[in-house]
Amino acid sequence: MVQYLEERQAVLNCAREIYSSGMVTGTWGNVSIRVTGKKLMLITPSGMDYQTLEPEDLVLLDLNGQIVEGKYQPSIEAGLHLGIYQQRPDINAVVHVHSPYAVAFAVARKNIPVILEETAQVVGHEVEVARYAHCGSQQLADIAVQALGDKKKALLLANHGLITLGEDLTEALKVSYIVEKTAMISIYASTLGTIHSLSPEDVSFLNQSFKNYGQEK
Numbered sequence: 001m002v003q004y005l006e007e008r009q010a011v012l013n014c015a016r017e018i019y020s021s022g023m024v025t026g027t028w029g030n031v032s033i034r035v036t037g038k039k040l041m042l043i044t045p046s047g048m049d050y051q052t053l054e055p056e057d058l059v060l061l062d063l064n065g066q067i068v069e070g071k072y073q074p075s076i077e078a079g080l081h082l083g084i085y086q087q088r089p090d091i092n093a094v095v096h097v098h099s100p101y102a103v104a105f106a107v108a109r110k111n112i113p114v115i116l117e118e119t120a121q122v123v124g125h126e127v128e129v130a131r132y133a134h135c136g137s138q139q140l141a142d143i144a145v146q147a148l149g150d151k152k153k154a155l156l157l158a159n160h161g162l163i164t165l166g167e168d169l170t171e172a173l174k175v176s177y178i179v180e181k182t183a184m185i186s187i188y189a190s191t192l193g194t195i196h197s198l199s200p201e202d203v204s205f206l207n208q209s210f211k212n213y214g215q216e217k
């Protein structure tokens, strides 16, 4: 019997959702959580079909990257996820997708602007593009962790994809959806004319007041 069955099921549900929502195709993308109160991370395995994945197929690692439990290799981006948990005590979940509209910005190497109130509320900042490095490399992990800093919730990986962070999986997944929607609306709006971003003051106000809603997250 594997440990953390409930947590494994939550990671698996999220992995299936990023696939069914079209934010990844095939076995791309990956999902992890910090096991609360422990110096451990649960992550999807490398290159396995999310539809047939079982909770025990997920890989449990310590924060130095040693496998604690698991019969498969962890996602190739495990180093990136580990780097985030090491740097960000506020973060307990990381979602990585290749959603098409966000990736369009990652290819154009342009920041996704804060054009919607939802973006200000849920993300709270422009989504920048990290410098290009090969997928799965330690260099990519280092670049991304540095670019995320101590506050950012989302980052584009040049010519690759999107990484989103949250206090929990619900938040990390929500940030992915909102960033993808923001990227889509930006592209449509730019075909109609000038894009008007929200001012930094409005972004800050909306982000702060959203945190105090209580009901929503």
Ligand SMILES: [Zn+2]
Pocket: 028, 029, 096, 097, 098, 135, 160, 161
């Ligand atoms: Zn990727």
